[in-house]
Amino acid sequence: MHHPPGRARPLTSGTAPTTRTPARARLPEAAVVACHLALLCGALAIAAPTVAVPTTSGALHLSPAQSQWFAAGYQLMAGPLHLGAGRLADRFGPRRILLTALALFTTGSLLAVTAADAPSLIAARLLQGTGGSALSPVSLALLLSLRRSPSGNEARAVAGWVSTAATASCLGPPLGGFLTGAFGWRGVFGALAVLAAVTACCCARSLPAHKPLTPPAPVDTTGIALCTGAAAATLIALTGPTAAAPATVAPAAAASAAALLALLVRRTRWHPHPAFDPHLLRRGPAKRALVGLFTLFAANSAFTFLAYFHLSHAHGLGPLRATLVMLPATVPAVLTARAGAARSAQGRGPVLLRAGLLAVASGLFVATAGLRHPTPLWLLGGASFLVGCGLGLANGAAMTEVTSHRAPHHTSRATAMATTFAMLGGASGPAVAGAVLSVLGRLPFLCGAPSCDLPGAAFAPAEDTSGGLHGSWTVVQQDATAGVHLTLALIALATAAAAFALTRRRPRPAG
Secondary structure (H helix, E strand, O other): OOOOOOOOOOOOOOOOOOOOHHHHHHHHHHHHHHHHHHHHHHHHHHHHHHHHHHHHHHHHOOOHHHHHHHHHHHHHHHHHHHHHHHHHHHHHOHHHHHHHHHHHHHHHHHHHHOOOOHHHHHHHHHHHHHHHOOHHHHHHHHHHHHOOOOOOHHHHHHHHHHHHHHHHHHHHHHHHHHHHHHHOOHHHHHHHHHHHHHHHHHHHHHOOOOOOOOOOOOOOHHHHHHHHHHHHHHHHHHHHHHOOOOOOHHHHHHHHHHHHHHHHHHHHHHOOOOOOOHHHHHOHHHHHHHHHHHHHHHHHHHHHHHHHHHHHHOOOOOHHHHHHHHHHHHHHHHHHHHHHHHHHHHHHHHHHHHHHHHHHHHHHHHOOOOOOOOOOHHHHHHHHHHHHHHHHHHHHHHHHHHHHOOOOOOHHHHHHHHHHHHHHHHHHHHHHHHHHHHHHOOOHHHHOOOOOOOOHHHHOEEEOOOOOEEEEEOOOHHHHHHHHHHHHHHHHHHHHHHHHHHHOOOOOOOO
8 A cells, every 4th residue: 555755654453663662662671681680690700609619629629728719719809890890881881891891701700610720710710800890880880870860760770789689699509509519610600601691692782882981081000909909918818827828928918908008098089080989988978888888798708608618517518408508598688688778768878787787797696506516507597597688788778878979970980989898898708707717726725725727627628548638628526616606706796896886876066
C-alpha cells in the first residue's frame, strides 16, 4: 500500500515500530546491569578465593606469610590504584577504562589458573587486583550518573550497589567452596575469568561512550605510588613475624610505612590535584565514614580468614561444607545494606555505622565461645549471621555518608576514596590476624611452653613419616584453637572501640 509522503505509516498487527525510542529507553537499564556485573567481578575476586586459601596453601606448599599475601594481594594492589581509576575514567571515558580493567582482570585470573608456585600465584593476584582497581569506583560513579535525579535516585543507586557488593561477599565463599570441591582451587580463578569476559561483552554493548572531561583532571601518580608503598610496607611489617624474617625487617618496614604516610599526608595538603580528596578529609562525617570502612573490612576479612582455617582444621570440613556454615550471613547482609543506605540518606548514618560495627564485634565474640575447644558449628553460623548483618549495615551507611558529602563533579574521586579505604582494610585483616597469632604463639600461658609456633601451630606444614612435606596443614588442636579464639577476641575489642570512637557525640561550636 502506498502512503503519501509526510504522513505516518499506520502500525498493523505484527509490524514493529520503526522508532528507536524503546531501545534508548532500555539502554540505561542494560548499562545498570553491566555496572553491577563489573562490581560483581571485583567483589567475587575477594570473596570466592577466601575459602580456597587452605586448599591452595596445601597444594602449592605456601608458607604462612605467603598464604597471607595470597589472601590480601588483590586488595593490596586494587586499593591504592582506585585513587587513579576515577581520574582515568574522567580522562578517557568510563567505558574504555572498564574494558581495559576487565582485560587485565581476565589475564590475571588466567595466570592464576596456570600458577605453579607461590611467587607466580601472588603475582597473578597482584595483576588481577590491578585490573580490579577500576571495577568498584567506576561502576558506582556510572550508576550515580545514570540515576542522577532530584527525586532521590542516587540514594537508591548506592543502595543497589552496596547490596550487590554484599551479595557477592556472602555468596562468593559458597561459590568458591563448590568450585574448589568440584574442580580444585584453579576452578575458582577459571570461573572469574569467564565472568570477566562475559562482563566485558555486556559493557561493550550497553555502556554509553561518555565524552571525557575538558580539561581532564591530572592523575597524581606520585601520591598513588606513596599510598601503594605505604600499604605494601605495612603488610611486610605485619607478615614479618610469620615469615621467619630477620628481627629488623618488621621495624624497618613499619618505619618506612610511617614515613610514606607522612609524605602522602603532606602531599594531600599542598598538591593542587592530590590522590586523596582533601574535601572529604576536611569533612568530619565523611572522614569518620572512611575510617569506619577501613575498620569494618579489616575485621570482616580477619574473621573469614581465621574462620575458614578453623573450619578446615579444627572441624575437618571440606571447602563446600565450610562455606555452608558461613552461609547465614548472606540474606541479612543484603537486606541490611539496603536499609543502611536508605536510612543514612535520612541523616542516621553515624548511628547505623556504630550499630554495624558493634554487630561485627559481637559476631567475632560469639565465634570465640569454644575457648580451648573448637567452636560449635551452630555458634559459628550465628557468628556469621551477626557479621553479615553488621557488614551490610555499616557498609551501606558509610558509603552513603561519603557520597553525600562529596564535592560537586567529584563523584569518581569520592567513590575511589571509599573503595580504597575498604580495600586496604580488607588487605590488612589477614595480615593483622597472622601477626596477632604469631605474638600469641610465643606466650607461655597459651602454649604451656616458653615458645610455640602460632600460626606454626595453626597453619604450618607438617612433616610426614618420610621426612618430607605432605602438603596438608597440621593443627595442635588445643593451642591453635585458643590462639584463634584470642585473636578473634582482640579484633572484636578493637572493632567495638572503633565503633564508639568514630560515632561519639562531638560538641557543636558556639554560635
